[in-house]
Amino acid sequence: MKAVIYHAFSHKEAKEHDVQELGTQRAEAFVRAFLKRSIPHLSQQDCESHLQRKAVVLEYFTRQKPKQQKKKSRGLSAKQRRDMRLFDINPEQQRYSLFLPLHELWKQYIRDLCHGLKPDTQPQMIQAKLLKADLHGAIISVTKSKCPSYVGVTGILLQETKHVFKIITQEDRLKVIPKLNCVFTIEIDGFISYIYGSKFQLRSSERSAKKFKVKGTIDL
Amino acid sequence: MATLRRLREAPRHLMVCEKSNFGHEKSRHKHLVETHYHNYRVSFLVPECGMLSKELKNLVMEIGPYYSVKNLPLHELVTHEFIHTFVKKGSFSALTYNTSIDEDNTAALLPNGKLILSLNKDTYEETGLQGHPSRYSGRKTMKFIVSIDLVDLSANLDSKKYERVSWSFKEKNPLKFDFLLAWHHTGAEESTMMSYFSKYQIQEHQPKVSLSTVRELQCPVLQSSSLAGEPEEACSALELFDWLGAVFCHADLDNQPYNFISTYRCPQPSTVVAQACLCTVTGFILPEKINVLLEQLCHYFDEPKLAPWLTLSVQGFADSPVSWRENEHGFQKGGEHLYNFVIFSNQDYWLQMAVGANDDCPP
Numbered sequence: 001m002k003a004v005i006y007h008a009f010s011h012k013e014a015k016e017h018d019v020q021e022l023g024t025q026r027a028e029a030f031v032r033a034f035l036k037r038s039i040p041h042l043s044q045q046d047c048e049s050h051l052q053r054k055a056v057v058l059e060y061f062t063r064q065k066p067k068q069q070k071k072k073s074r075g076l077s078a079k080q081r082r083d084m085r086l087f088d089i090n091p092e093q094q095r096y097s098l099f100l101p102l103h104e105l106w107k108q109y110i111r112d113l114c115h116g117l118k119p120d121t122q123p124q125m126i127q128a129k130l131l132k133a134d135l136h137g138a139i140i141s142v143t144k145s146k147c148p149s150y151v152g153v154t155g156i157l158l159q160e161t162k163h164v165f166k167i168i169t170q171e172d173r174l175k176v177i178p179k180l181n182c183v184f185t186i187e188i189d190g191f192i193s194y195i196y197g198s199k200f201q202l203r204s205s206e207r208s209a210k211k212f213k214v215k216g217t218i219d220l
Numbered sequence: 221m222a223t224l225r226r227l228r229e230a231p232r233h234l235m236v237c238e239k240s241n242f243g244h245e246k247s248r249h250k251h252l253v254e255t256h257y258h259n260y261r262v263s264f265l266v267p268e269c270g271m272l273s274k275e276l277k278n279l280v281m282e283i284g285p286y287y288s289v290k291n292l293p294l295h296e297l298v299t300h301e302f303i304h305t306f307v308k309k310g311s312f313s314a315l316t317y318n319t320s321i322d323e324d325n326t327a328a329l330l331p332n333g334k335l336i337l338s339l340n341k342d343t344y345e346e347t348g349l350q351g352h353p354s355r356y357s358g359r360k361t362m363k364f365i366v367s368i369d370l371v372d373l374s375a376n377l378d379s380k381k382y383e384r385v386s387w388s389f390k391e392k393n394p395l396k397f398d399f400l401l402a403w404h405h406t407g408a409e410e411s412t413m414m415s416y417f418s419k420y421q422i423q424e425h426q427p428k429v430s431l432s433t434v435r436e437l438q439c440p441v442l443q444s445s446s447l448a449g450e451p452e453e454a455c456s457a458l459e460l461f462d463w464l465g466a467v468f469c470h471a472d473l474d475n476q477p478y479n480f481i482s483t484y485r486c487p488q489p490s491t492v493v494a495q496a497c498l499c500t501v502t503g504f505i506l507p508e509k510i511n512v513l514l515e516q517l518c519h520y521f522d523e524p525k526l527a528p529w530l531t532l533s534v535q536g537f538a539d540s541p542v543s544w545r546e547n548e549h550g551f552q553k554g555g556e557h558l559y560n561f562v563i564f565s566n567q568d569y570w571l572q573m574a575v576g577a578n579d580d581c582p583p
Contacts, residue, residue: 144345151348152392220345 099156106137132208144183160204231553231577237457242567258540263500267493268526286402286504289420295389303374310405316397321539322551333371338541347393356550356578400504427503438486444568459487521565533560550578
C-alpha cells in the first residue's frame with residue numbers, strides 16, 4: 001500500500017532537488033521520534049494507529065421510520081356513559097300517553113315483519129320473527145317471576161339493555177325489571193307469546209345475530 | 221345404601237305430655253283446644269260405663285252440621301260482604317277438601333280471620349302475592365306459604381294491599397277449590413250460609429257418630445300425679461297412649477303368640493273392666509263444640525263413678541296446612557296431629573299432644 005503512495009526518490013531526483021536521502025529505516029525512526037516529541041500524551045500505540053489510518057467502525061445506523069401510534073377508540077366506560085346521561089328519560093317526559101304512538105309504530109313494524117298478521121298465521125313463524133325483532137315500544141307484562149312483587153307489571157318497553165327491561169306503566173312510573181328469573185308476555189293482534197327472560201340476556205342489537213339453542217330448563 | 225336406611229327409619233314424631241288440673245287458673249286446656257282448628261275425629265272412651273248419659277248423648281248428636289261447596293273461587297272469600305257477614309260474626313272455618321298438602325295447592329281459613337294458602341312453586345310465582353317458603357322443603361323450595369289477614373284487609377278497602385289481593389284472585393290466577401266449611405255463630409242465622417253459597421252446590425252434612433260398648437277390656441292402672449308411672453303401681457303416659465291406639469283399632473290386647481295381626485300387650489299393672497263405652501264422631505268439627513264436650517265430660521265425675529279416669533282424643537285433618545295456631549303442618553309419611561285428654565276423677569288431667577314428621581313442636 002505504502003508503495004502505491006510513497007516511493008523513495010531515486011538518486012538522480014534526490015540530487016536535483018537537493019534532498020538528503022535517508023534510508024527507510026532512518027526515516028521511520030525520525031518520524032517516530034518527532035511525533036513522540038511533539039505529541040507527548042499520545043502513547044506509542046496510538047501514534048502507530050494514527051499513522052496507519054485505520055477507520056474504526058462505531059455504530060450502524062439505519063434510517064428508522066417513526067413508530068405509528070395506533071389510535072384505538074377505547075370508547076367510554078360504563079361510568080362515563082352513565083354520567084353523560086344519554087339514556088335517561090326526563091321526569092317531565094315520563095308520560096304514558098306520550099309513548100302510545102310508539103306502540104302503534106311497533107305494531108305496524110311487527111305486522112310488516114310477519115307479512116300481515118292473519119288469524120291463521122303459524123305461531124312458529126311469529127315466534128321466530130319475534131326472536132330477532134326489536135321490542136322497543138311493545139306492551140310487555142310480567143306473568144311469572146321468582147319475586148312476587150314484579151308479577152303483573154305492565155307497560156310500554158322503553159329501553160332494553162343486557163340484563164334489564166325499562167318499562168313505563170300506565171301510572172307514569174318508570175319501572176326497571178331484571179330479565180333474570182322472569183317470564184314476560186307480549187301480545188300482538190291476538191297472538192300471545194311468552195318470553196323467558198333468563199334465556200334472553202342479550203343486548204337487543206346482538207340478539208338479531210344470535211342463534212338460540214335449547215339449553216337447561218325453563219323452570220324459574 | 222343411605223336411601224335404604226332412610227326408608228326403613230321410622231319418621232320422626234314428637235309427643236308433648238303435660239299434667240294439670242282443670243280448676244287451676246293457668247290451665248291451658250281451653251286455649252289449646254280452641255287453637256287446634258281443623259278437627260276430623262273426636263272419640264272418647266269411658267270405662268265402667270254401659271250407656272252414655274242423656275246429656276252426653278244429646279251433645280254428641282247435636283255437634284252441629286258442616287257444609288261442603290264445590291269449585292269455590294278464592295276471590296269470594298275476600299269480598300267485603302263475606303268478611304262482614306261471616307268472619308266478623310262468630311268464627312268461620314274453611315279447609316280445602318281432597319287436596320294433598322304436599323302435592324297440591326291448599327287453602328284454609330282460620331277462625332281468627334287469616335287465610336292461609338300453601339302453594340306450589342309455579343302457582344306462587346304466578347299469583348304474585350308475597351309469601352315465604354315453607355319450613356319443610358329442603359334445598360329446593362317447592363312449597364310457599366302465603367298468609368292474608370282478612371280482618372285487617374276489610375278495615376280499609378281502598379288500600380293497595382286489598383286491590384292487589386283482589387286482582388290476583390280475580391284476574392291473574394283464579395284458583396278454585398272444593399271447601400269444607402263450618403261456622404260457629406252467636407246468633408240464629410242458620411240459613412244465611414246456605415243462601416250465600418247457593419251458586420256453588422252447597423251441601424249440609426251431619427257428623428257421623430258411632431257408639432259402641434267394649435266388653436272385658438283390659439285397662440291400665442293410672443295415677444294422676446305421676447306422668448311417668450311407678451314401676452309396679454301405675455303405667456306411664458306413653459304406655460297409655462299406645463294402649464289407647466290399640467283400643468281404637470279394636471286390636472287384641474293379649475299378646476297371644478298365634479295372633480298374626482297384633483302382638484301388643486296391655487301395659488301392666490292393669491285391671492279388667494266389664495264394659496266400656498267408646499264413642500266416635502267424624503266430620504269437620506269446630507273447636508268450640510269440643511270445649512263444650514270437654515266441660516261435660518269433666519262434670520261426669522260430679523257423681524261418684526266406678527271409672528277411675530276417662531279419655532277424650534281429637535285428631536286433626538292430615539291435609540290441613542296448620543296444626544296449632546299457625547304452626548305449619550306437613551304430611552311426609554303420615555300427617556298426624558292429635559291430642560288426647562285423660563281426665564281423672566279429682567279433676568286432674570293429662571294432656572298429650574302428638575305431631576308427625578313435618579311439624580313444629582306443639583305449643
